[in-house]
């Protein structure tokens with residue numbers, strides 16, 4: 001099992017997180033779960049560095065990451081090597097609640113779908129950040145991206161709490177500094193490189209879930 005992309009005593013760099021997403025995709029265009037999870041761990045670390053107001057979000061993401069890690073470390077771990085092999089295994093063995101929450105509230109397919117929806121938010125947010133100008137507000141970019149993606153699946157209370165948390169995001173310049181990539185121009189260049197990697201992982205997963213009609217697992 002691949003461990004977190006950065007260890008605690010290394011200086012954090014968001015670029016390394018995105019490099020991990022690049023390692024997700026195999027030659028056969030399958031998405032490796034170890035690397036997918038490692039990428040998410042790095043993102044959650046970044047989120048934690050933004051303040052305790054994001055704790056409830058980081059906690060939910062971390063618990064979903066842990067579910068996936070447990071599958072990888074479990075007796076059927078090999079079946080969870082890629083998202084493709086996981087979907088095949090869980091569907092063939094009736095391990096997914098397809099219409100209502102029942103016997104498998106934490107199936108791999110369901111859990112990964114939640115992270116997958118969050119990856120869509122990330123894709124939209126990165127694109128906004130990349131094309132933003134100095135005066136644009138990260139809180140606005142974040143909530144617009146959220147409203148177009150994750151919010152469609154969240155109840156009122158979560159949407160409200162998320163909106164409040166977004167208001168505390170640092171201004172663009174400080175946000176770029178926390179990313180630890182370099183000058184704003186270097187950040188923008190890095191975002192330009194990172195986006196296609198995230199998009200490819202998102203699209204491969206989206207196509208797979210769509211093909212199996214499992215985009216609405218409750």
Ligand SMILES: CCCCCCCC/C=C\CCCCCCCC(=O)N[C@@H](COP(=O)(O)O)[C@H](O)/C=C/CCCCCCCCCCCCC
Pocket residue numbers: 014043044046047056057058060061114115117118121126142146150158162169179218
């Ligand atoms: C270069 C830019 C770097 C940006 C780095 C961003 C780092 C973001 C890290 C993590 C994103 C959070 C992922 C959250 C996963 C949420 C999964 C989800 O939808 N869970 C809900 C449904 O789960 P079930 O109940 O069905 O099991 C759950 O109810 C949600 C709970 C918490 C609220 C989730 C709000 C998500 C907001 C995402 C925006 C994060 C803001 C980041 C600010 C930069």
